[in-house]
Amino acid sequence: MFTVGIIGRPNVGKSTLFNRIAGRRIAIVDDMPGVTRDRIEYIAEWQGKKFKILDTCGYDLREDLLKKEMLKQFYASLDESDFFIFLVDGKEGVHPLDEIVCNILREKEKPFILAVNKIDNEKSEANVLEFYALGVDEIIPISATHGKNIDELLDKIAENVVEDDEIDAESRIKIVVVGRPNVGKSSLINKWLKEERLIVTPIPGTTRDSVDTFFEYNDEKYILIDTAGLRKKSVMFKDRIEKYGYYRSYDAIERADIAVGLIDATQGVTERDVKVIADAYEAGRPVVIAVNKWDAVEKDEKLGNKFRREIAEKFKFLNNPPVLFISAVTGKNIYKIFDAVNELYKEYTKRIQTSKLNKLLEEVQMKHQPPVVRNRRVKFYYMTQVGVKPPEFVVFVNYPDAVHFSYRRFIVNQLRESFGFRGVPLIVNYRKRG
Numbered sequence: 001m002f003t004v005g006i007i008g009r010p011n012v013g014k015s016t017l018f019n020r021i022a023g024r025r026i027a028i029v030d031d032m033p034g035v036t037r038d039r040i041e042y043i044a045e046w047q048g049k050k051f052k053i054l055d056t057c058g059y060d061l062r063e064d065l066l067k068k069e070m071l072k073q074f075y076a077s078l079d080e081s082d083f084f085i086f087l088v089d090g091k092e093g094v095h096p097l098d099e100i101v102c103n104i105l106r107e108k109e110k111p112f113i114l115a116v117n118k119i120d121n122e123k124s125e126a127n128v129l130e131f132y133a134l135g136v137d138e139i140i141p142i143s144a145t146h147g148k149n150i151d152e153l154l155d156k157i158a159e160n161v162v163e164d165d166e167i168d169a170e171s172r173i174k175i176v177v178v179g180r181p182n183v184g185k186s187s188l189i190n191k192w193l194k195e196e197r198l199i200v201t202p203i204p205g206t207t208r209d210s211v212d213t214f215f216e217y218n219d220e221k222y223i224l225i226d227t228a229g230l231r232k233k234s235v236m237f238k239d240r241i242e243k244y245g246y247y248r249s250y251d252a253i254e255r256a257d258i259a260v261g262l263i264d265a266t267q268g269v270t271e272r273d274v275k276v277i278a279d280a281y282e283a284g285r286p287v288v289i290a291v292n293k294w295d296a297v298e299k300d301e302k303l304g305n306k307f308r309r310e311i312a313e314k315f316k317f318l319n320n321p322p323v324l325f326i327s328a329v330t331g332k333n334i335y336k337i338f339d340a341v342n343e344l345y346k347e348y349t350k351r352i353q354t355s356k357l358n359k360l361l362e363e364v365q366m367k368h369q370p371p372v373v374r375n376r377r378v379k380f381y382y383m384t385q386v387g388v389k390p391p392e393f394v395v396f397v398n399y400p401d402a403v404h405f406s407y408r409r410f411i412v413n414q415l416r417e418s419f420g421f422r423g424v425p426l427i428v429n430y431r432k433r434g
């Protein structure tokens with residue numbers, strides 16, 4: 001459902017506003033900044049539009065926001081909302097943290113309306129003007145405690161609501177392009193989007209069309225995650241993009257199904273490439289490796305083979321990923337990436353029947369005797385797949401702790417040998433059963 005977040009530094013009146021909209025006192029209002037509140041949601045209906053309002057401490061911007069962990073969480077929480085009420089305190093005036101929130105919203109290309117709160121009477125209305133310094137076109141002065149202008153605020157939100165069935169996001173394969181700076185991520189995305197072979201669906205009025213791109217190719221539907229972040233490198237935000245760059249790509253990876261990991265052919269495989277791509281895989285995303293700028297190197301059989309060998313060695317952990325040689329400049333092989341993505345996605349969403357897994361478990365124990373602990377042999381009872389994207393399995397066993405790394409690896413290898421899962425990370429958990 002279209003989700004509206006209330007964002008702002010502590011004590012500007014977020015909970016009070018939430019309660020006002022919800023029409024009942026359910027969030028805890030406190031004069032002390034930084035009181036931890038449980039996250040509360042409320043489904044609102046206004047002008048025939050339904051949307052969800054979130055009251056969450058995740059949007060409470062604090063002085064320690066710049067600490068890495070906080071920032072990561074903060075960014076992740078931002079993605080939960082499609083639109084924001086950016087709340088500031090009209091009694092206190094513009095605060096440095098307000099500027100930070102404002103910049104983050106702009107970087108994220110999240111639409112918002114600036115509401116100046118605590119404008120309880122005419123006298124305080126003059127305070128509103130100084131907030132234009134934040135560079136917004138429109139401000140709604142409100143009083144959360146007095147219920148002033150709340151209707152106008154809701155009108156504004158309703159105008160921006162895009163109801164969910166307009167976007168079939170769930171059925172699409174979500175792709176993210178990753179790689180260290182200058183490997184050609186923006187060039188590749190721009191090349192794809194410029195060409196007519198790819199049908200880009202404009203989705204008016206959403207934030208998502210600017211942050212993510214919806215498109216079709218060969219009858220398959222995709223979403224390219226965080227396109228805007230890569231397409232636009234405006235001077236204004238360049239520093240911040242650099243600074244937050246890691247976190248941006250981190251949450252883009254979280255939202256994606258498949259990563260396309262770019263490598264610069266003119267530079268060879270660097271440690272940084274390995275790190276960036278390993279991050280995506282460790283987050284549970286299969287990776288298509290695309291060696292870019294192939295137009296710019298002396299290409300012959302030998303160089304291709306050298307890359308293949310080097311990739312096989314340095315990206316062994318990817319479990320035999322698809323490898324392509326492309327050029328974002330000429331367009332060579334850039335559509336083959338989608339074939340590779342489709343193949344990985346098939347493996348990524350594959351389900352194996354429990355009966356087959358149990359047969360495998362029997363074979364495993366025959367091939368390789370399980371260890372003995374406290375004079376009792378480790379016994380595997382059964383195995384079942386509990387999830388996809390990435391595929392996740394649970395093995396029930398009498399002594400989970402006794403199943404050591406090498407035996408666990410053996411089981412994963414057997415899973416791959418029997419069922420494929422090429423290029424896909426697998427999660428196998430061991431749970432105790434007496």
Ligand code: GDP
Nearest residue numbers: 010011012013014015016029030118143144145
């Ligand atoms: P939050 O930390 O942003 O969630 O802020 P709260 O909702 O807890 O409000 C902080 C303080 O500001 C409380 O004492 C509220 O009563 C007060 N407050 C909230 N809205 C208004 C308002 O419209 N006018 C005035 N004068 N005070 C307000």
Ligand code: GDP
Nearest residue numbers: 181182183184185186187292293296327328329
């Ligand atoms: P990003 O930082 O990963 O988004 O990389 P960019 O797309 O900004 O590309 C960095 C530089 O590499 C730019 O100067 C591009 O023109 C160049 N570049 C990107 N792709 C190719 C390619 O396929 N061939 C060649 N020769 N240059 C490329």
